[in-house]
Amino acid sequence: MPPFNGWQCGKSQTAPRCLYNHGMLSEFDLIARYFKRPAHRSHAALGIGDDCALLTQEAGMQLAISTDILVEGRHFFTDADPFMLGHKSLAVNLSDLAAMGAEPVAFTLAFSLPGVDEPWLERFSAGLFALADAHRCELVGGDTTKGPLNICITVFGRVPVGEALQRNAALPGDDVWVSGTLGDARLALGALYEEYALPADALAAAAPRLHMPQPRVALGLALRGIAHAALDLSDGLAGDLGHILKASGVGATLEVDALPAGPVLDEQPIERRRLFTLAGGDDYELCFTAPATKRDAVLGAALIANTPVTRVGRIDASPGLRLLDAQGQPLNLHASSYDHFTS
Amino acid sequence: MPPFNGWQCGKSQTAPRCLYNHGMLSEFDLIARYFKRPAHRSHAALGIGDDCALLTQEAGMQLAISTDILVEGRHFFTDADPFMLGHKSLAVNLSDLAAMGAEPVAFTLAFSLPGVDEPWLERFSAGLFALADAHRCELVGGDTTKGPLNICITVFGRVPVGEALQRNAALPGDDVWVSGTLGDARLALGALYEEYALPADALAAAAPRLHMPQPRVALGLALRGIAHAALDLSDGLAGDLGHILKASGVGATLEVDALPAGPVLDEQPIERRRLFTLAGGDDYELCFTAPATKRDAVLGAALIANTPVTRVGRIDASPGLRLLDAQGQPLNLHASSYDHFTS
The missing domain is CATH 3.30.1330.10 (PurM-like, N-terminal domain)
Structure with missing residues (x-):
């Protein structure tokens, strides 16, 4: 154990110094x-x-x-x-x-x-x-x-070296996958802000997703050599996936109703389910792309990591993000990601 | 150049999301x-x-x-x-x-x-x-x-590996050195807070030490293999040197009137000069120890780094910090370092 004699120092301050300790915890x-x-x-x-x-x-x-x-x-x-x-x-x-x-x-x-x-x-x-x-x-x-x-x-x-999962590595034909479930964090947040009411037990079930996110470290490690591109979902799937698309110079098609909603959100009206799975944010699940030939390997990685994964779309050569419903019909949702300086 | 498509993301927020961009800079x-x-x-x-x-x-x-x-x-x-x-x-x-x-x-x-x-x-x-x-x-x-x-x-x-200058490496008999000059940053700060008045030209001369500190990177590199212990002076020499003493299990004797005051502080009354060189903070000079046999090497490193250094004391086996005046008489100054939670 290294010697301990404080934090790493190097602060300055504009307040005049007090040269005596007043007995508070320093x-x-x-x-x-x-x-x-x-x-x-x-x-x-x-x-x-x-x-x-x-x-x-x-x-x-x-x-x-x-x-x-x-x-x-x-x-x-x-x-x-x-x-x-x-x-x-x-x-x-x-x-x-x-x-x-x-x-x-x-x-x-x-x-x-x-x-x-x-x-x-x-x-x-x-x-x-x-x-x-x-x-x-x-x-x-x-x-x-x-x-x-x-x-x-x-x-x-x-x-x-060479094994990091980067955003710029998605290829046309790749599957798009997400880990775990989406939207319960956003659902809890909306209830806490009184955008809508949730039964107390529903809020209690959804709130841990907001307050205690579980980073998917084991899955990320298991996906080395299997996945092409990856990122974590902090600001919402649609916006975050957009970063992969832009960095990789590709587009994607998502099956919105195939997105794995959190168990509480799954009981909500379909409009809210669609919006919060697609643009909810705060999920801290992984979104990644992998060749269609690697589906078994992806599922194997998910097993090793004890983390469910769901295939939710595909990467296209054509730019842009296309959203489809359960019938394969285009959905026109305006679900961009959150931005700290424009809201 | 790596592809650029944003900052490193991964933020969450409790404010409800705005799903549209209002035209501000994102x-x-x-x-x-x-x-x-x-x-x-x-x-x-x-x-x-x-x-x-x-x-x-x-x-x-x-x-x-x-x-x-x-x-x-x-x-x-x-x-x-x-x-x-x-x-x-x-x-x-x-x-x-x-x-x-x-x-x-x-x-x-x-x-x-x-x-x-x-x-x-x-x-x-x-x-x-x-x-x-x-x-x-x-x-x-x-x-x-x-x-x-x-x-x-x-x-x-x-x-x-093995060349980092750490705080726990001071040895009895080492010289104590500081780079540059001390106290002008603190002097400017006090004037800005109206603790005292300074002529405008004096404040203008001292203020850059407060606002634009120059990190002593070249000196730190040149001191590898020469200095024993080192740290940077952010909270004041007496307090910061105390970290070296504690980590190294040694004491020190400082010649307070040998401390190199900044040119503006050097014109101030001796009490202020002593206090601000010893406990001024914000100087971002280096304090380091080196064997007395390495004095020429230290001066050579200072030349290479184009950074003046001054020998201001010595490391003792006996714990504690002893302060001497120009006549070698003990000075009893209460000059501890600034603490963010006790002032």
Whole structure:
């Protein structure tokens, strides 16, 4: 275990300094109490406590890196359960690794907090580390400051050179697949915002999809060498698939009524089912393409990963996204993805 | 150049989605316009536009990682010049690489913005990239969302295995050195907060040290194999040196009146000079220790890096930090470092 004497430092501030400690939990105490863990893998040659963490590099491997920032009131409710928030903050990043077929290695955590709320920190770190430990992903550094609550995690994974699942690799004739089910996260969100009412048991069944997404890491790893293109569904299938289409210079046809709705959404009217499976967001399932000749291999990967997958369409040479109903008739839905600066 | 079709995605949000674009600059347009750059080095096998960036790993090297979050009103003024803010956001991270003796490779940028202010974004990205280009450090990914302005950068550097300058490597008998000069950043900050008045020309001379810190990357590289322990001075020499002492299990004696004050601070009363050189913060100079037998090598490294260095004390076996005046008499100053949660 590397010596621990604080977070990775290097902050500046414009507020005049107070040269005396007023007895509150200090930044260093806060880190030591809630974020200091024994190192449990060999990737981190040096963890928390120096100017930088050090990760050992491996010949023949690439390091996959993704960063996400979660802002109070925008990405989570002000009264969000801190355990679930800790989970989700890391889950959305692990989901990006999953979408590349990368194995989680480590992460950094930079966050601002309005103040030191010890019960909150204890629950937040418990949720964060429960998921981190499940994926053997080590916290190697971070930064903590005072400010409006927001959380920035940067995650690191390893993938052999040439095996990463990229967005630009879809080919005409590929099947389009999605993992798990879609739309229950969006359904719960709408109920919480009182767009509509849901029975309490239905909301209770759908809400974990919103608050505790499960990154499809095992599936991403199992799909190496099988899938062509992949990404994770954060902003809604139609919009996210559009990124694959644009990067690959292809189009696609989706069978909208074949999309696997979450069990709660599956009981809803068909218009809502279509909209939320297609443009719901927050699902953190994988969408990927694979050659039609690899259907058995895809199903085998799904078995290995213990993750259901559903074939929902095909990649076409012709650009654009075509939506079909159960009868194969064109559907004209305006379901683009969410954008943070235009809504 | 890797295909560009957006930022690294993977955000969720609690606000109900708007399924139509209202004509504002979208997140993807924003990134394409202000943060899309041609790739100029070989480290990034895949840059902006996929779920993750991919960095090529190298046998025999370690990846140094540091992350910092800068919050409006705490780390910078609300009306901060965006060019200087872009510079400083990256500079404080490059300074962490410098302190490890790591060569900059790449960085990610996650930030929340209250809205799309194109002139602001243009200046911010210009300041950011001017510094990034000077250090051949490539932006490989990020995340953008709406929220209170804050900026989270995670930076990556490379260092041969075993050559990183760590905090735990100081030995009794080592000299203590600092680069450049100390205290002008703190002096400017106090004037901006009206703790005291400074003549306009003095403030103008000192303020660049606060707003445009220059990370000592070249010096950090030149000190590999020469220095024992190192860190960068963000929170003030006394507090930051304390991290080296604690990690190394040693103490130190500093000659306070030998500390190299910035040229503006050097004209100030001795009490202020002592306090701000010792506990000023925001300097982003390096503090390092090296064997007394390596004094010529240290001066040679400083020449190579074109960075002045000053010997300011020595490492002792006995714990604690002892402060001496110019006559070698003990000084009893209470100069601890700034803490974000206790002031």
